[in-house]
Amino acid sequence: xxxxxxxxxxxxxxxxxxxxxxxxxxxxxxxxxxxxxxxxxxxxxxxxxxxxxxxxxxxxxxxxxxxxxxxxxxxxxxxxxxxxxxxxxxxxxxxxxxxxxxxxxxxxxxxxxxxxxxxxxxxxxxxxxxxxxxxxxxxxxxxxxxxxxxxxxxxxxxxxxxxxxxxxxxxxxxxxxxxxxxxxxxxxxxxxxxxxxxxxxxxxxxxxxxxxxxxxxxxxxxxxxxxxxxxxxxxxxxxxxxxxxxxxxxxxxxxxxxxxxxxxxxxxxxxxxxxxxxxxxxxxxxxxxxxxxxxxxxxxxxxxxxxxxxxxxxxxxxxxxxxxxxxxxxxxxxxxxxxxxxxxxxxxxxxxxxxxxxxxxxxxxxxxxxxxxxxxxxxxxxxxxxxxxxxxxxxxxxxxxxxxxxxxxxxxxxxxxxxxxxxxxxxxxxxxxxxxxxxxxxxxxxxxxxxxxxxxxxxxxxxxxxxxxxxxxxxxxxxxxxxxxxxxxxxxxxxxxxxxxxxxxxxxxxxxxxxxxxxxxxxxxxxxxxxxxxxxxxxxxxxxxxxxxxxxxxxxxxxxxxxxx
RNA sequence: CGGGGUGUGGCGCAGUUGGUUUAGCGCGCAGCGUUUGGGACGCUGAGGUCGGAGGUUCAAAUCCUCUCACCCCGACCA
Numbered sequence: 001x002x003x004x005x006x007x008x009x010x011x012x013x014x015x016x017x018x019x020x021x022x023x024x025x026x027x028x029x030x031x032x033x034x035x036x037x038x039x040x041x042x043x044x045x046x047x048x049x050x051x052x053x054x055x056x057x058x059x060x061x062x063x064x065x066x067x068x069x070x071x072x073x074x075x076x077x078x079x080x081x082x083x084x085x086x087x088x089x090x091x092x093x094x095x096x097x098x099x100x101x102x103x104x105x106x107x108x109x110x111x112x113x114x115x116x117x118x119x120x121x122x123x124x125x126x127x128x129x130x131x132x133x134x135x136x137x138x139x140x141x142x143x144x145x146x147x148x149x150x151x152x153x154x155x156x157x158x159x160x161x162x163x164x165x166x167x168x169x170x171x172x173x174x175x176x177x178x179x180x181x182x183x184x185x186x187x188x189x190x191x192x193x194x195x196x197x198x199x200x201x202x203x204x205x206x207x208x209x210x211x212x213x214x215x216x217x218x219x220x221x222x223x224x225x226x227x228x229x230x231x232x233x234x235x236x237x238x239x240x241x242x243x244x245x246x247x248x249x250x251x252x253x254x255x256x257x258x259x260x261x262x263x264x265x266x267x268x269x270x271x272x273x274x275x276x277x278x279x280x281x282x283x284x285x286x287x288x289x290x291x292x293x294x295x296x297x298x299x300x301x302x303x304x305x306x307x308x309x310x311x312x313x314x315x316x317x318x319x320x321x322x323x324x325x326x327x328x329x330x331x332x333x334x335x336x337x338x339x340x341x342x343x344x345x346x347x348x349x350x351x352x353x354x355x356x357x358x359x360x361x362x363x364x365x366x367x368x369x370x371x372x373x374x375x376x377x378x379x380x381x382x383x384x385x386x387x388x389x390x391x392x393x394x395x396x397x398x399x400x401x402x403x404x405x406x407x408x409x410x411x412x413x414x415x416x417x418x419x420x421x422x423x424x425x426x427x428x429x430x431x432x433x434x435x436x437x438x439x440x441x442x443x444x445x446x447x448x449x450x451x452x453x454x455x456x457x458x459x460x461x462x463x464x465x466x467x468x469x470x471x472x473x474x475x476x477x478x479x480x481x482x483x484x485x486x487x488x489x490x491x492x493x494x495x496x497x498x499x500x501x502x503x504x505x506x507x508x509x510x511x512x513x514x515x516x517x518x519x520x521x522x523x524x525x526x527x528x529x530x531x532x533x534x535x536x537x538x539x540x541x542x543x544x545x546x547x548x549x550x551x552x553x554x555x556x557x558x559x560x561x562x563x564x565x
Numbered sequence: 566c567g568g569g570g571u572g573u574g575g576c577g578c579a580g581u582u583g584g585u586u587u588a589g590c591g592c593g594c595a596g597c598g599u600u601u602g603g604g605a606c607g608c609u610g611a612g613g614u615c616g617g618a619g620g621u622u623c624a625a626a627u628c629c630u631c632u633c634a635c636c637c638c639g640a641c642c643a
Contacts (some may be wrong), residue, residue, distance in 0.1 A: 011592085012604070014576095017634080019637075036635085142641075142642070143641060144566075144638095144640095151642075151643090152643095153640095209643095218642085313640090314640075406643070436610075439642095443642030478601090508604075510601095510602080511603085512603090512604095513602080513604085514588085514604050526602075
């Protein structure tokens with residue numbers, strides 16, 4: 001490819017709208033172009049990177065035994081109503097109407113379609129196990145697209161679905177996918193952390209995410225450096241400890257004038273926050289819910305939502321709280337009636353807490369569970385924090401941020417049961433297939449590589465996914481043989497199977513070098529009068545500062561060696 | 566959806582406080598010439614409904630109202 005003919009231009013200045021590194025660099029390199037919020041074009045260079053990633057993904061899926069197919073983007077909305085996700089996905093689902101006023105959805109994922117498909121063709125245990133996948137465009141009307149390619153509304157995703165006869169089979173398929181994913185990230189030069197993830201209210205047993213660790217990541221991860229426990233913040237657990245071992249004392253009312261928050265009450269009474277109980281109000285699917293947790297902890301809304309099996313959860317408004325007869329600032333689980341109470345298990349592992357009295361400026365001392373109050377649900381609904389103890393080994397947990405670049409998920413029979421995807425086993429019994437699903441966003445992976453692998457000059461693409469292997473850079477000089485030699489070399493390199501981008505522009509050295517760096521091409525070849533004195537070209541790696549002179553006659557062989565290594 | 570911010574040639578910005586003359590600057594783009602090892606220089610030139618609609622006024626990029634788009638922070642996901 002000649003730079004003079006390449007569609008897309010590099011730009012010097014950072015576009016004002018981009019503040020994520022990968023976004024800035026991809027834009028500057030002329031690899032992507034935004035059309036609307038969360039909707040991008042891939043220009044030729046960017047598309048080459050995307051397709052190389054796609055190639056690696058396809059290769060690993062095939063190696064793992066996957067069969068590639070292609071499902072429709074356009075899907076009857078009924079299918080989504082049948083699974084119940086028309087509701088639970090909410091407005092993320094793009095919907096439209098055909099000329100007969102028939103509702104259709106643009107596929108955000110394909111569990112419904114694939115299960116429907118499997119129900120037609122899988123009939124016997126002899127048809128299983130089965131790994132089916134596709135690489136295809138998904139549509140999700142995200143509430144907030146962000147970070148360039150990191151979170152978009154239209155994107156290429158590889159989604160694989162596994163079908164097995166039983167849990168043991170699913171485990172094998174699942175492990176195959178975990179292994180395949182690890183291969184993919186390694187081949188793309190991206191280190192990842194496999195973390196436990198929330199599987200949502202819909203169920204499913206085991207859900208893990210592959211996280212690329214970077215500051216610009218959207219997710220917070222809690223991990224233990226000692227035992228390698230790692231989990232998404234929304235799922236992470238930590239030791240809460242036993243508070244107070246004393247015998248329960250009788251409840252006493254105390255005046256707490258003007259004290260509303262936990263800090264104020266604890267400070268006023270001269271006790272630590274972990275000797276108090278905190279009450280928080282939520283509205284879950286329209287119903288008021290009362291959540292209680294030890295004062296020093298905070299509620300994890302994802303955990304709470306799962307405990308309630310709610311599809312929508314939000315904090316209650318002040319009006320809703322007072323309307324229910326609750327005194328804000330002195331809310332109490334004691335004597336509470338009329339709504340569901342969810343208590344964090346921390347309230348059961350302590351005695352003589354201070355809680356609200358549900359009277360203005362008044363709190364209760366020596367509140368004990370279950371003597372003074374009970375809950376409909378007692379479970380872990382607390383947020384784990386860095387510095388907490390690990391529940392597995394007692395080590396100290398740490399926090400970091402990451403980009404979710406893949407998700408593997410044991411679905412079980414949720415979909416197969418709903419869509420009648422069953423088979424007849426060896427004994428002649430009909431059973432639903434046991435499913436798993438495995439998603440990987442291609443553009444997101446591309447962005448994550450950029451976040452991880454760049455310097456002040458540009459993204460440093462690993463050879464495996466770089467748009468071209470070699471940047472051929474003649475330094476123009478009238479009357480010299482630079483151009484002649486470069487043209488010849490260009491053809492020789494191409495003939496030798498090397499992907500080369502040839503900067504045939506009459507630009508100054510600085511411009512060309514900076515563009516070579518910005519595009520992140522792994523090898524740069526410079527041809528100039530200086531190198532021709534030695535009948536050679538200069539070879540420089542993008543990752544290294546120093547260069548070497550290679551004889552003209554040896555360049556192609558040398559590069560082939562480097563590229564196949 | 567809540568909170569914050571920005572819309573002025575392809576890109577980055579100034580001009581808006583305090584109304585009015587041909588709306589500027591840098592980069593990029595086109596032409597000519599001089600240059601050529603880390604973003605060269607000179608001259609010439611093209612390119613703008615000032616996001617949109619309505620209003621106030623002798624006069625609006627600038628003031629008022631409405632609206633749209635995009636970005637960032639939060640609740641969701643590959």
